[in-house]
Amino acid sequence: MADIATHDTDHATDHGHHSSTGLSNNKLAMWLFLGSECLLFGGLISTYMLYRGRVQNGPHPSQIYDIPFTSVSSFVLLMSSLTMVLAVSSAQRKDDAKTNLWLVITALLGATFIGGQVYEFTTFYREGLGFTTSLFGSSFYALTGFHGVHVSIGVIMLLSLMGIIKKGKITGDKAEVVELIGLYWHFVDIVWIIIFTLVYLIPS
Amino acid sequence: MSTATDTHADAHEHGMSDAGYVKIAIILAAITALEVSTYYVDFGPLFMPALLTMMVVKFVMVVSYFMHLKFDSKIFSFLFYVGLGLALFVYITALATFKFFIA
Amino acid sequence: MATNELPISSSQSLGAVRRPVNTKGWREWLFTVDHKKLGIMYGCVAFTFFIVGGIEALFIRLQLALPDGRILSADKYNQMFTMHATTMIFLFAMPMAAAFANYFLPLQIGARDVAFPRLNALSFWLFLSGGLILNASWFLGGAADGGWFMYAPNSGPVFSPSNGVDFWVLGLQIAGIASLIGSINLIVTVLNMRAPGMTLMKMPVFTWMILVVQFLLVFSLPVITVALVLLMFQRSYGATFFDVSQGADPLLWQHLFWIFGHPEVYVLILPAFGIISEVLPTFSRKPLFGYPFVVFSGASIGLVGFGVWAHHMFASGLGPVSVAVFSMATMAIAIPTGVKIFNWLLTMWGGKIWYSAAMKFAIGLVVLFTIGGLSGVTHAVAPSDTQQTDTYYIVAHFHYVLFGGMVFGLFSGFYYWWPKVFGKMLNEKLGTWNFWFMVIGMNLTFGPMHILGLQGQPRRMYVWTEARAGEGFFNLGFWNMVSSIGSFILAVGVLFFIINVIKTTRNKERAPLDPWDARTLEWLTTSPPKVHNFDRIPVVHHLDEFFHRKYVEDETTHVMTQVAKGEDLVRAEEAAADADIHMPGASYWPLLLSIGVAVLGMGIIYGTPIMVVGALVVLFSSFGWVLEPSVPEPIDFDSPSHDGHTKEIASLG
Incomplete structure (x- = not known):
């Protein structure tokens, strides 16, 4: 029975023998997933690039983009990557209080970004760019909306993780779980780095 | 049974200090500021290559340092x-x- | 005891949801995370869809047997060929390969399960949900009717107003998520769960081919996901992606579809290549000729497979440069494929060939796939392809590679591994009947289609007319009739297999532990394998480890002499069994989560309230999943075993 207790903290190396690569199953899976996500966002970005200049109704990209505003929210998301990596490094030092603090800040920054996106979408909508208005509208909302959904899922994961840590009900290695969510979070950030340049800064 | 914890310790050892992360973030912020400046200042023929280069640099920095790929x-x-x-x-x-x- | 000091477990805190460990009967299957049970379930469901897809094919051939067929209306005919292809590819071929992969991959690498057993169960249930949603459309307003590639804008709301395409999009989306999760799971399994000593270049070729396939899936599925999402947004929420009046480019869908679709054809064929790369050496009593070449050619087929998608679009006006580039890339892919064919031939060369049913199907694959491969090379030549596009010549080509190749490989696998999975031998005599009816039926069905196609009979037309059927040898009527008769001979062949399965199941006689004098690790255990696969995790020293434990090579003469029998080896392993074996515990969450996803999907067609319900189920079961410990707590068991020998206790999540 004692064996059960040791296994509880040990779900990276399975089945009583060490993993062949010495790496964690969970981390391998997360990196594979992120590799796969490259092709998902690649498809949405390409669709946008192909269609961004095709406007038969409604506003043209250059007429509605608010670069100063988007720059601020891009900065917010970029900084959330810093706070996330600080959370990971605190978790690896087993500093629970700091981990929690940085997770809260990361979630808040993420929520700020989402708030900014909601504001941006409503403004654009009022200025005449709906989801169905033009090819530009459809592909813009599909791409940035997909990214927004990813950020939102990240925020939910961060908040849930905090709750689970607080109640002491985490299953598996805590530092690793924080690290995995961190990888996802940084990925969402690098996708935005690309979107910010290709969608907003380079005019069609 | 200690492989998992070992790899973490390693990653941390070869990873960066918190001050290092802050430095990376400052560089990223500076590049972002430079990116945004292209909206106000005319870069001429350098506009596209400069923007794309900065995008790639930011991307690689986040992946290598924040996501630890450089050390993993x-x-x-x-x-x-x-x-x-x-x-x-x-x-x-x-x-x-x-x-x-x-x- | 240490167990008393454990933190409060979630299974306690969530009250009602005790982990379904130690269940019996149907519950044991519903909540299982055992890769072998899931493999069998994949196989059963996939075979059922094979029958469904086969019946759809027979309807098509009945309609086309005579001029001006009246069996089906034009509309029903469209639904029939769309669903035939969709079912055969997504609901039979892929899951049947997943069945083999699930069952045999962990066994071949000496593991006790896959890396993520609960995710494995989730994959299966999501696949089943996707398959049911796809086929539910028959009863809810008509099935999809746009062809398996569902070209936009034809699949848009204007030209396809029924809900069929919506069901198709949703079903494929969900089945796609299933495959994506499955592929990540299997890659991690291969990378991380190999037995000590099993380096990558000591892995069986089947495992290698499955690994390549999972990489193809993990990087191609997101592309079709994008295409399906765009189409769904257009159909359900009025987006403009494929609306030509808004300036949309119809080729966007074609690119996205075929960037996925071409790797997909290797996803279909490579598992069959893997199977016969196990069968041919075993029944030739020789090691596989040029193992590294077979492995690397498989990997390079996978890689180059990502660079040839536009050869499906030669007739769409891509421009001469694109056509030339993709034409060259396509021809290049014939090289690694040819390498494989020669390796198989040289494996058989000089061997003591045992013509078992499995071997017959494997040889059938080599011959029939080569025919299909050669007609494939004729499509790589763009001018020739422009002539053949959308004719029955294309239909002939891909049925030779898919039926003659993939299906024959899978049947070879059925005969080879049946004694391993069920502990009983399939009848060899019925197997021979099965084989010959299928070979003759398949050649009669698809052979004439080369002639029909070159004569210009278009695909996807629900009738042909006597007036334009031509004269003499090239008369369309004669060859259409031959093809239709052939399809029924083929069906009789499949019927022989079903009879064989029923007969075998009733048979009481147990199969020997090593009936074929096999070569790889899955035979180093009982048939069927125990829950924990291996009594002792094998330590691997050779490629074909099991064979090298039975035979020793003389240093000077290179003659192999048998030193042990398979049975003795299995008994020796049993005698030296590990004391503590920890297996993953069953779980409710995979099933519940996949139900949530299915309901969420249906909400896209039937309205937001249903979507909300689905989303809540998804959220609830995700939390349940995360909070479920990787190990079942002692409280999950009615009577915990205290002797330290229990095999029910899990070690991973």
Whole structure:
């Protein structure tokens, strides 16, 4: 029975023998997933690039983009990557209080970004760019909306993780779980780095 | 049974200090400021190459340092960069057949 | 005891949801995370869809047997060929390969399960949900009717107003998520769960081919996901992606679809290549000729497979440069494929060939796939392809590679591994009947289609007319009739297999532990394998480890002499069994989560309230999943075993 207790903290190396690569199953899976996500966002970005200049109704990209505003929210998301990596490094030092603090800040920054996106979408909508208005509208909302959904899922994961840590009900290695969510979070950030340049800064 | 914890300790050892992360973040912020400045200042023919270069630099910095790929096992880099490479290849090729880069 | 000091477990805190460990009967299957049970379930469901897809094919051939067929209306005919292809590819071929992969991959690498057993169960249930949603459309307003590639804008709301395409999009989306999760799971399994000593270049070729396939899936599925999402947004929420009046480019869908679709054809064929790369050496009594070449050619087929998608679009006006580039790339892919064919031939060369049913199907694959491969090379030549596009010549080509190749490989696998999975031998005599009816039926069905196609009979037309059927040898009527008769001979062949399965199941006689004098690790255990696969995790020293434990090579003469029998080896392993074996515990969450996803999907067609319900189920079961410990707590068991030998206790999540 004692064996059960040791296994509880040990779900990276399975089945009583060490993993062949010495790496964690969970981390391998997360990196594979992120590799796969490259092709998902690649498809949405390409669709946008192909269609961004095709406007038969409604506003043209250059007429509605608010670069100063988007720059601020891009900065917010970029900084959330810093706070996330600080959370990971605190978790690896087993500093629970700091981990929690940085997770809260990361979630808040993420929520700020989402708030900014909601504001941006409503403004654009009022200025005449709906989801169905033009090819530009459809592909813009599909791409940035997909990214927004990813950020939102990240925020939910961060908040849930905090709750689970607080109640002491985490299953598996805590530092690793924080690290995995961190990888996802940084990925969402690098996708935005690309979107910010290709969608907003380079005019069609 | 200690492989998992060992690898973490390693990653941390070869990883960066918190001050290091802050430095990376400052560089990223500076590049972002430079990116945004292209909206106000005319960069002429350098506009596109400069923006794309800065984008790639930011991307690689986050992946290498914040996501630890620089310090982690090469297998992780392989899995991620194969996906990224395929994405670049298929989508750039597809856009090329639309004569996207000629117009 | 240490167990008393454990933190409060979630299974306690969530009250009602005790982990379904130690269940019996149907519950044991519903909540299982055992890769072998899931493999069998994949196989059963996939075979059922094979029958469904086969019946759809027979309807098509009945309609086309005579001029001006009246069996089906034009509309029903469209639904029939769309669903035939969709079912055969997504609901039979892929899951049947997943069945083999699930069952045999962990066994071949000496593991006790896959890396993520609960995710494995989730994959299966999501696949089943996707398959049911796809086929539910028959009863809810008509099935999809746009062809398996569902070209936009034809699949848009204007030209396809029924809900069929919506069901198709949703079903494929969900089945796609299933495959994506499955592929990540299997890659991690291969990378991380190999037995000590099993380096990558000591892995069986089947495992290698499955690994390549999972990489193809993990990087191609997101592309079709994008295409399906765009189409769904257009159909359900009025987006403009494929609306030509808004300036949309119809080729966007074609690119996205075929960037996925071409790797997909290797996803279909490579598992079959893997199977016969196990069968041919075993029944030739020789090691596989040029193992590294077979492995690397498989990997390079996978890689180059990502660079040839536009050869499906030669007739769409891509422009001469694109056509030339993709034409060359396509021809290049014939090289690694040819390498494989020669390796198989040289494996058989000089061997003591045992013509078992499995071997017959494997040889059938080599011959029939080569025919299909050669007609494939004729499509790589763009001018020739422009002539053949959308004719029955294409239909002939891909049925030779898919039926003659993939299906024959899978049947070879059925005969080879049946004694391993069920502990009983399939009848060899019925197997021979099965094989010959299928070979003759398949050649009669698809052979004439080469002639029909070159004569210009278009695909996807629900009738042909006597007036334009031509004269003499090239008369369309004669060859259409031959093809239709052939399809029924083929069906009789499949019927022989079903009879064989029923007969075998009733048979009481147990199969020997090593009936074929096999070569790889899955035979180093009982048939069927125990829950924990291996009594002792094998330590691997050779490629074909099991064979090298039975035979020793003389240093000077290179003659192999048998030193042990398979049975003895299995008994020796049993005698030296590990004391503590920890297996993953069953779980409710995979099933519940997949139900949530299915309901969420249906909400896209039937309205937001249903979507909300689905989303809540998804959220609830995700939390349940995360909070479920990787190990079942002692409280999950009615009577915990205290002797330290229990095999029910899990070690991973």
